[in-house]
Amino acid sequence: MVTIKDVARVAGVSIATVSRVINGNHQVGDACRARVKKVIKELGYRPNSNAQALVSKTNSTIGVVTPKLAMTFFGTLAAGVEKTAREQHYKLLMANSMYETESELLAINSLRDHNCQAIILHSEYSDEKTLIKLAAEIPGLVLINRYIPAIANRCVWLDNVAGASEATKFLLDKQHRQFAVITSIYQNGDPGARLTGIRQTLTAAEIELNDEAIEESTANIEGGMQAVQALLAKNIRFTALLAYNDLMAVGAIHALFAAGLRVPEDVSVIGFDDLIVARACRPQLTTMHYPVEEMASYATKLAIELSTNPESVGHRTHLFLPQLVERESVTAV
Amino acid sequence: MVTIKDVARVAGVSIATVSRVINGNHQVGDACRARVKKVIKELGYRPNSNAQALVSKTNSTIGVVTPKLAMTFFGTLAAGVEKTAREQHYKLLMANSMYETESELLAINSLRDHNCQAIILHSEYSDEKTLIKLAAEIPGLVLINRYIPAIANRCVWLDNVAGASEATKFLLDKQHRQFAVITSIYQNGDPGARLTGIRQTLTAAEIELNDEAIEESTANIEGGMQAVQALLAKNIRFTALLAYNDLMAVGAIHALFAAGLRVPEDVSVIGFDDLIVARACRPQLTTMHYPVEEMASYATKLAIELSTNPESVGHRTHLFLPQLVERESVTAV
DNA sequence: CTGAAAGCGCTAACAT
DNA sequence: ATGTTAGCGCTTTCAG
Numbered sequence: 183m184v185t186i187k188d189v190a191r192v193a194g195v196s197i198a199t200v201s202r203v204i205n206g207n208h209q210v211g212d213a214c215r216a217r218v219k220k221v222i223k224e225l226g227y228r229p230n231s232n233a234q235a236l237v238s239k240t241n242s243t244i245g246v247v248t249p250k251l252a253m254t255f256f257g258t259l260a261a262g263v264e265k266t267a268r269e270q271h272y273k274l275l276m277a278n279s280m281y282e283t284e285s286e287l288l289a290i291n292s293l294r295d296h297n298c299q300a301i302i303l304h305s306e307y308s309d310e311k312t313l314i315k316l317a318a319e320i321p322g323l324v325l326i327n328r329y330i331p332a333i334a335n336r337c338v339w340l341d342n343v344a345g346a347s348e349a350t351k352f353l354l355d356k357q358h359r360q361f362a363v364i365t366s367i368y369q370n371g372d373p374g375a376r377l378t379g380i381r382q383t384l385t386a387a388e389i390e391l392n393d394e395a396i397e398e399s400t401a402n403i404e405g406g407m408q409a410v411q412a413l414l415a416k417n418i419r420f421t422a423l424l425a426y427n428d429l430m431a432v433g434a435i436h437a438l439f440a441a442g443l444r445v446p447e448d449v450s451v452i453g454f455d456d457l458i459v460a461r462a463c464r465p466q467l468t469t470m471h472y473p474v475e476e477m478a479s480y481a482t483k484l485a486i487e488l489s490t491n492p493e494s495v496g497h498r499t500h501l502f503l504p505q506l507v508e509r510e511s512v513t514a515v
Numbered sequence: 516m517v518t519i520k521d522v523a524r525v526a527g528v529s530i531a532t533v534s535r536v537i538n539g540n541h542q543v544g545d546a547c548r549a550r551v552k553k554v555i556k557e558l559g560y561r562p563n564s565n566a567q568a569l570v571s572k573t574n575s576t577i578g579v580v581t582p583k584l585a586m587t588f589f590g591t592l593a594a595g596v597e598k599t600a601r602e603q604h605y606k607l608l609m610a611n612s613m614y615e616t617e618s619e620l621l622a623i624n625s626l627r628d629h630n631c632q633a634i635i636l637h638s639e640y641s642d643e644k645t646l647i648k649l650a651a652e653i654p655g656l657v658l659i660n661r662y663i664p665a666i667a668n669r670c671v672w673l674d675n676v677a678g679a680s681e682a683t684k685f686l687l688d689k690q691h692r693q694f695a696v697i698t699s700i701y702q703n704g705d706p707g708a709r710l711t712g713i714r715q716t717l718t719a720a721e722i723e724l725n726d727e728a729i730e731e732s733t734a735n736i737e738g739g740m741q742a743v744q745a746l747l748a749k750n751i752r753f754t755a756l757l758a759y760n761d762l763m764a765v766g767a768i769h770a771l772f773a774a775g776l777r778v779p780e781d782v783s784v785i786g787f788d789d790l791i792v793a794r795a796c797r798p799q800l801t802t803m804h805y806p807v808e809e810m811a812s813y814a815t816k817l818a819i820e821l822s823t824n825p826e827s828v829g830h831r832t833h834l835f836l837p838q839l840v841e842r843e844s845v846t847a848v
Numbered sequence: 849c850t851g852a853a854a855g856c857g858c859t860a861a862c863a864t
Numbered sequence: 865a866t867g868t869t870a871g872c873g874c875t876t877t878c879a880g
């Protein structure tokens with residue numbers, strides 16, 4: 183391994199000078215700088231990041247903690263962070279929390295041990311207190327997809343209530359009056375917010391949403407199928423179905439067709455997230471686009487800014503809005 | 516920040532002793548070890564990874580280089596690595612290569628600078644020479660989804676030829692005799708191998724596959740649609756369609772239905788990869804399952820083993836076989 | 849503009 | 865069983 187000493191020796195300068203040219207320090211003579219650069223190239227020298235991190239107490243690394251990288255949503259999130267990080271010459275340290283409070287904390291700590299400059303955290307299960315404490319300790323910590331008033335300016339989140347409301351209004355505009363909802367059994371966080379948006383909008387339109395017409399299941403394709411089967415078994419009548427997310431919506435479409443109902447002719451279905459599955463299913467899914475990648479990119483910039491200059495960020499929060507993407511799964515009654 | 520010195524001072528021992536208990540070294544008295552552990556807990560001490568990495572010249576970190584994390588396939592790959600890495604208390608350093616030779620090299624080097632213990636590389640565009648050289652320099656380097664004879668024991672790959680062959684045979688068994696193929700415009704690597712598998716099998720069955728019946732396009736949903744539209748426009752007759760991957764297969768199904776053809780009644784479609792989209796589309800896709808996660812996990816173990824004990828690995832290569840998953844998009848003629 | 853020297857926090861001989 | 869000490873490769877004063 184070629185070190186800074188080797189470069190210094192070959193170039194006939196001190197290691198301090200080499201360090202200066204590495205870091206683009208301007209106080210080096212032109213001739214000297216050129217010579218050092220030449221030697222660096224010849225020797226194929228690359229600075230040891232760990233040594234740099236040790237002395238400078240910061241690592242040009244962004245940490246990302248998500249529940250499960252294999253899920254499209256989190257893969258896209260990580261990709262958004264990576265893109266922005268790479269543009270600014272940062273590396274990505276990843277840790278999955280596997281949807282567990284304990285391993286989430288473990289993950290965060292392991293990132294801290296590496297002296298990550300900033301951390302992007304998608305936390306669903308840690309309580310607010312823990313997160314607030316963490317935010318106080320880690321200047322470059324940003325929460326994505328969660329809002330905590332006490333640290334509002336560290337939160338990059340989506341207005342799920344408004345999104346679900348818009349989806350509902352869209353259906354209302356299409357003259358739908360009989361609604362059903364399939365949602366996640368876990369009602370904290372996103373599912374709860376989206377259900378709230380639906381309820382508010384329906385109430386405002388003076389349309390009743392019976393509890394019977396709300397079916398809970400797991401938030402995946404199978405869950406969507408099961409939920410619709412349950413709805414059908416209960417003889418619930420609906421022309422419009424609001425799904426918690428795209429995966430459930432896709433499952434719903436499968437179950438609907440299996441039961442002899444056509445989408446959108448007999449039932450209109452609307453999803454949420456706009457993952458790739460939305461374009462894979464037939465009919466292609468009308469859904470609310472969740473700008474994950476954009477938000478991840480924004481969060482990364484924010485985290486870097488925060489870690490560099492905590493004062494600069496101010497007290498505003500960072501709220502994004504989902505946008506309706508009209509495809510084929512919704513039609514007027 | 517609390518350091519090893521603080522712990523030593525409070526516990527009334529030397530830093531060497533603290534270091535020993537951190538690293539589970541057995542030569543420490545029970546009483547002493549207990550006291551140190553208590554102090555570590557009280558002070559909330561966590562060792563600085565960078566310092567550890569600097570002196571031990573290895574970082575309990577696995578590097579992963581993939582083209583694009585946002586794609587399901589690579590997200591799943593990364594997840595597989597992460598899972599195994601976490602089980603063995605390693606962290607994940609990610610870098611995307613964005614499908615470019617140059618940034619691929621950049622990505623690898625940045626991981627090396629961090630002293631990653633092992634690197635899992637999904638490389639499509641770097642030439643063999645570069646990769647062989649890299650493998651010689653980095654003991655813990657493992658290639659995933661690529662086979663290079665000179666470094667066979669560093670390659671974890673899939674038998675694409677056999678997979679495509681099996682898919683073709685399956686169609687043959689279902690009495691199909693009129694075939695069409697949609698594949699990627701980039702014929703190096705996987706697409707080429709899969710096409711070879713198809714060709715060999717068809718030739719062996721004495722069935723002609725006219726060049727006209729092979730349509731190239733981009734390897735995504737849109738590409739699949741375009742390819743099928745082109746096939747239809749040329750009036751190619753086929754009852755079975757082999758797609759390079761699931762994404763193209765899904766696009767094909769969309770285009771087929773749009774043209775008034777039913778899947779599988781009029782045309783059977785088979786995919787490759789078994790991504791989530793395969794279960795999202797209707798009919799659900801019959802496809803060859805690519806055990807990405809399993810392979811990623813295997814590659815990770817191999818990489819760790821290699822980095823620890825390069826001799827132990829032997830000269831065998833690490834070949835996986837895709838498996839047919841029968842769903843709804845194929846039927847007998 | 850350049851060099852000498854003092855550490856960053858930790859591990860690993862080498863002593864005791 | 866425990867302590868002392870010499871670095872790991874680098875950045876950053878402080879001198880010159």
